[in-house]
Amino acid sequence: MPDPTNSPIPADSGDTAGAGSPSLRPTVNAVLEFNRFHSTLLGALDQAGRRGTPYSPAEARVLDELKEATAVPVARLRETLRMDRGQLSRVLARLEEAGLVVREPHPVDRRAQSAALTDGGREAARLLDSRSYEAVGDVVNRLAEGQRYRLVEALRTVRETLTGPMVGVVTLRGPEPGDLGWVIERNAAVYAAEFGWNGEYEALVARIVADFASGHDERREALWIAELDGRPAGCVFCVRDEAPGTARLRLLLVDPRARGHRIGQRLVRGCVEFARTAGYRELVLWTNDVLGAARRIYQEAGFELVAERPHHSFGQDLVGQDWRLVLHEDR
Numbered sequence: 001m002p003d004p005t006n007s008p009i010p011a012d013s014g015d016t017a018g019a020g021s022p023s024l025r026p027t028v029n030a031v032l033e034f035n036r037f038h039s040t041l042l043g044a045l046d047q048a049g050r051r052g053t054p055y056s057p058a059e060a061r062v063l064d065e066l067k068e069a070t071a072v073p074v075a076r077l078r079e080t081l082r083m084d085r086g087q088l089s090r091v092l093a094r095l096e097e098a099g100l101v102v103r104e105p106h107p108v109d110r111r112a113q114s115a116a117l118t119d120g121g122r123e124a125a126r127l128l129d130s131r132s133y134e135a136v137g138d139v140v141n142r143l144a145e146g147q148r149y150r151l152v153e154a155l156r157t158v159r160e161t162l163t164g165p166m167v168g169v170v171t172l173r174g175p176e177p178g179d180l181g182w183v184i185e186r187n188a189a190v191y192a193a194e195f196g197w198n199g200e201y202e203a204l205v206a207r208i209v210a211d212f213a214s215g216h217d218e219r220r221e222a223l224w225i226a227e228l229d230g231r232p233a234g235c236v237f238c239v240r241d242e243a244p245g246t247a248r249l250r251l252l253l254v255d256p257r258a259r260g261h262r263i264g265q266r267l268v269r270g271c272v273e274f275a276r277t278a279g280y281r282e283l284v285l286w287t288n289d290v291l292g293a294a295r296r297i298y299q300e301a302g303f304e305l306v307a308e309r310p311h312h313s314f315g316q317d318l319v320g321q322d323w324r325l326v327l328h329e330d331r
Contacts, residue, residue, distance in 0.1 A: 055124070055128065056091075058083070058087065058091050059091055059094065059095055060128050061081055062077070062081065062088075062091050062092065062095060062101070062115075063095070063100065063117070063121060063124055063125040063128060064125060064128065064129075065077060065080060065081060066101070066115060066116065066117045066121070066125070067117060067122060067125035067126075067129075069116070070116060071104070071114040071115065071116040072114060072115055072116070073112055073113070073114050073273075074088070074092070074103070074112070074113045074114065074115055075112065076273075077115060092115055095121070098120075099118060099120050099121075100117065100118055100120050100121035100124055101115055101116070101117060101118065101121055102115070102116055102118055103115050104116070169228070169229055169230075170226060170227070170228055170233070170261050170262075170263055170266065171226070171227045172224045172225070172226050172227075172266060172267065172270055173224070173225055173227065174222070174223065174224065174225070175223045175225060176225070179223075179225050179232065179235075180209050180212075180213055182225075182232050182235075183205070183209055183223075183235050183251065183253070184202065184205050184206050184209055186232075186235075186253060186255055187201070187202070187205045187251060187253055188201065188202035188205065190253065190255070190256060191314070194256075195290065195314075195316065196315065196316060197314035197315060197316060198314055198315035200313065200314045200315065201313075201314040205251060208237070208250060208251060209251075212237060212239065216239065217240065219278065220240055220247075220278050220280075221237075221238060221239045221240055222237070222238050222271075222274055223235065223236070223237050223238075224236055224267055224270055224271070226254070226258070226263045226266065226267055228255075228257075228258045228261060228263065232255070233254065233255045233257070233258035233261075233263055234252075234253055234254040234255060234258060234263045234264065234267055235251060235252070235253050235267070236249060236250075236251065236252040236253075236267040236268065236270070236271050237249070237250040237251050237271075238250075238271045238274050238275055238283075241284060243284075245280060245281035245282065246280060246281065246282050246283070246284055247275040247278070247280040247282070247283045247284070248283070248284050248285060249268070249271050249275075249283055249284070249285040250285070252264065252267055252268065252271075252285075252294065254267075264294060264297045265297055265300065265301075268297055268298065268301050269301065271283070272301055272302075272325065272327070275327055276327045276328070279328075280327055280328075281326070281327060281328050282324055282325060282326050282327055282328075283303075283324075283325045283327055284322065284323065284324050284325075285298065285303070285322075285323050286320060286321065286322055286323075287320070287321050287323065288318045288319060288320055288321065289308070289318070289319040289320075289321055290318065290319075295321070295323075298323050301325065302325050303323040303324065303325045304323065304324055304325070305321055305322070305323055306322050306323065306324045307321070307322040308320065308321050308322075
């Protein structure tokens with residue numbers, strides 16, 4: 001029996017109060033005032049920390065992001081640094097001209113580009129790290145031990161406050177002990193509560209998870225757990241399909257408490273990138289027409305609907321759908 005591979009994930013919701021609300025103004029003003037102070041301080045540290053280096057803040061950010069990696073897809077670099085396409089292209093061009101960065105076609109997907117540091121680029125990144133550490137050290141060295149403690153605690157408070165449930169810190173990771181049980185429990189609970197699916201679905205999920213746990217090729221198959229503020233919030237599997245050269249996306253789920261953070265999009269994107277890098281020719285999935293929000297995620301990722309069939313499963317009359325994404329054109 002085919003498996004449902006998506007979870008009802010709503011579009012991002014906006015703040016209905018708005019920053020202009022009188023109740024928000026003191027907080028907004030305080031944040032803006034701190035931002036001006038923070039920007040001034042960083043500007044001073046940047047000058048002190050990068051004496052003798054010709055790199056702009058944007059160039060320094062790119063060097064810093066690439067320093068720990070062999071190569072990074074340019075699209076992922078753009079998302080991480082939150083730069084627009086044109087800005088990042090100009091920054092990479094300047095660094096490439098200086099001999100610090102190389103851009104090459106992705107080893108599997110020749111249509112995509114990756115960026116990596118040269119030996120000179122790694123040396124420049126090490127120099128920036130050293131100068132920045134010295135600059136910040138000069139500032140905090142003037143503080144008494146108690147003041148340094150207060151500063152660390154204050155910075156931690158700011159970060160934890162601004163990355164609470166309303167903002168949300170989302171990370172993707174591999175499976176850890178207990179995660180497989182969480183996948184089964186949350187799938188069963190969410191689909192029973194929201195669509196009335198019975199125990200047949202939980203049994204199906206348990207079989208899928210057991211098959212994965214009993215033995216899978218780590219180079220060609222994977223499970224990702226999404227965390228929101230350090231707690232499991234979603235999952236997706238990429239496994240080898242019976243058809244040659246084909247991977248299958250399975251059991252995409254986003255916990256209801258985590259909706260509105262684009263976790264579904266990130267999980268699907270990670271699955272697509274993995275399948276493409278692993279050399280699969282195409283990625284397929286099976287879902288049901290009642291799960292409209294998640295289908296929009298698949299469409300956004302480039303999947304195309306190839307077939308529909310009515311069926312009765314999990315105690316419900318449903319319409320199953322097959323979706324397909326071409327990863328590599330046949331040569």
